[in-house]
Amino acid sequence: MSQIIGLVRHGLTDWNAQGKIQGQTDIPLNETGREQARLLSERLIAETYAFDVIISSGLGRAEETARIIADALHIPLLKPETGLRERAYGLVEGTTPEERESRWGADWRQMDLGQEHDETLRLRAAQALESIAKQHEGKNILLVTHGSWLAQLFIAIFGDKLQGHIANLSYSILERTGEGWHPLLYNCTKHMQLSDAFTLQRKL
Numbered sequence: 001m002s003q004i005i006g007l008v009r010h011g012l013t014d015w016n017a018q019g020k021i022q023g024q025t026d027i028p029l030n031e032t033g034r035e036q037a038r039l040l041s042e043r044l045i046a047e048t049y050a051f052d053v054i055i056s057s058g059l060g061r062a063e064e065t066a067r068i069i070a071d072a073l074h075i076p077l078l079k080p081e082t083g084l085r086e087r088a089y090g091l092v093e094g095t096t097p098e099e100r101e102s103r104w105g106a107d108w109r110q111m112d113l114g115q116e117h118d119e120t121l122r123l124r125a126a127q128a129l130e131s132i133a134k135q136h137e138g139k140n141i142l143l144v145t146h147g148s149w150l151a152q153l154f155i156a157i158f159g160d161k162l163q164g165h166i167a168n169l170s171y172s173i174l175e176r177t178g179e180g181w182h183p184l185l186y187n188c189t190k191h192m193q194l195s196d197a198f199t200l201q202r203k204l
Contacts, residue, residue: 004141004173004175007143007174008142021089024088034068052140054142055142122155125149
């Protein structure tokens, strides 16, 4: 018996729009982010896969995104799972690209600034996915989480076959079978093309 896991990155925040790294700093959605969540809700109502429950990381931007979708789909929003939380970025959280480069140079990602390392995040993300899938066996689950978390999860499971920047309110689907995880959809934002919100996506 297969199980479907939907994976969603939260909607846009003011920090996203400013290019600030959020990490585990608890920043709320802005109005564009809320509209993005409504657009994805409309898509999910019309699509084939039916989700039984929604779980978020608990950080405000993910929890609000999940609440908007849960209300639209009339399905339960379960208690948050901390294993879905974004990478901790340490001293880098709250900085713009210009601030990062002026303080630490262009190679700041290779420096030890208190950020969670790729290997640690990959392990945490893969363990969280497996744990949630087993806890809710037989149910299709929608997870609302974060960009770096998702990027490292895909690398952990699929290596270099699926890697790259994960867009705000992107939608991916994994199928779990006896043979493991299979990607059915990756980093899709076609629902965003219905709105000018699509043009406001920003990288971390």
